[in-house]
Amino acid sequence: MPRCDVCHNGCNLEEGAVGLCRARKYENGAFKCANYGLVTSIALDPIEKKPLNRFFPGSNIISVGSFGCNLRCPFCQNHEISYGFGQKYDMGYRCISPEELADIADEYRNRGNIGVAFTYNEPLVGYEYVIDASKEVHKRGMKTVLVSNGCVSERVRDLVIPHIDAMNIDLKGFKDAYYNGVLKGDRSLVMSFIEVAAAVCHVEVTTLIVPGYNDSEREMEEISSWIAALNGGRGKENVALHISRYFPRFKMDVPATEVGVVYRLAEVARKHLDHVYEGNC
Numbered sequence: 001m002p003r004c005d006v007c008h009n010g011c012n013l014e015e016g017a018v019g020l021c022r023a024r025k026y027e028n029g030a031f032k033c034a035n036y037g038l039v040t041s042i043a044l045d046p047i048e049k050k051p052l053n054r055f056f057p058g059s060n061i062i063s064v065g066s067f068g069c070n071l072r073c074p075f076c077q078n079h080e081i082s083y084g085f086g087q088k089y090d091m092g093y094r095c096i097s098p099e100e101l102a103d104i105a106d107e108y109r110n111r112g113n114i115g116v117a118f119t120y121n122e123p124l125v126g127y128e129y130v131i132d133a134s135k136e137v138h139k140r141g142m143k144t145v146l147v148s149n150g151c152v153s154e155r156v157r158d159l160v161i162p163h164i165d166a167m168n169i170d171l172k173g174f175k176d177a178y179y180n181g182v183l184k185g186d187r188s189l190v191m192s193f194i195e196v197a198a199a200v201c202h203v204e205v206t207t208l209i210v211p212g213y214n215d216s217e218r219e220m221e222e223i224s225s226w227i228a229a230l231n232g233g234r235g236k237e238n239v240a241l242h243i244s245r246y247f248p249r250f251k252m253d254v255p256a257t258e259v260g261v262v263y264r265l266a267e268v269a270r271k272h273l274d275h276v277y278e279g280n281c
Contacts, residue, residue: 004031006125007070007152008186022083023068023125035066035126038093039101040081044108050117050147051242053277055166055202060112061145062105065120066129067093071149072184073172075210075252081121098129102136115143115165124152127160134163150193151185157193166202168242169194173207173214174222182213191226198230198239206242206279209257209265217268224269224276241269244279 001012004024011019013026018034025034045063047056069082076082096104105116116137118130123146134144143165150169152160171190172183179187197203205227209215220243227239243266246257259281269276 002026002031005153006031006127006156008189009070009184020083021068021070021122021125023066033126033128035068036129037095037097038066039064039096040067040093041065041120042094042096042104044111044113045117047114047117047145050119050145050168051206051277051279052145052166052168052202052204053242054204054240054275055145056114056143058112059114060108061114061117061143062101062108063117063119064096064101064133065118065123066126067121068125069122069149070125070151070185071122073250074182075208075246075249075254077249078120079250098133098136101133102140102142105137105142106140109142113142115145117145117147119145119147122149124148124156124160127152127156130160131163138163148193149185150190150197152189152193154192157196161197161200164197164201166204167197168204168206169197171205171207171223171227174219174226175214178213194227195230203238204240204242206244208244208246209262210246210252211254211257211261213254215257215261215265217265220265220268221272224272228272239273240275240277241273242277242279243269245281247280 004011009020018025023035025032042064044060047059047061067081123130137144146164146167179185245262262278266276266278
């Protein structure tokens, strides 16, 4: 049975079947992008909301998302479009071609817009659209931003990274038991993605702190020291870390992270990194 090679899930699909991500389909003997140009969310956001605090601060960016995701985070705040789409949460969508998306971005220059951010769901399950739209945005002299879980194959990683100017990548923890067992992801792929991207474009990293899962000082030591070592040691200055507060969402009812925990872990990270930001506090 044919196997998809976009991410760690490696879905084996029969003719007409859709993968776990809800965005890859096997049709007429080939794997196809089932969400190409199908936009569920679009908005003009502050760049800091991505979050990117060190990439054109004070500017705005057109944020766009489709549907589908290759992880299964039980606290997902966008689960309706991430992996409920086409089941009981049918949000609807609008078809926007890469050229039209770039035109929209261009129209908003007078409101401080610098380009397009691919976000909301997991953009890389529809990587073809990200690449095509990025090319059009760059033709207009504007910037591209990717907000991603970074959990994709080396093939997709290497295809996408050259077309992106800045990224915020989730590094959700530093334990395989958490990544594999709870989130259904692959930490090694994420770390590889961050390492390769940080060598060629602007990268900031986000870690959502979930009580009882990834909230120890030891784990933050590991995360922040690893980030600091990126780019042959240049990561201390060039890669920022956002330490974000968790709130109960979707299937997870663990109480919200205490604000004090976020600030304490931020101080731990500052032993290794120059740029650390507390989020959702």
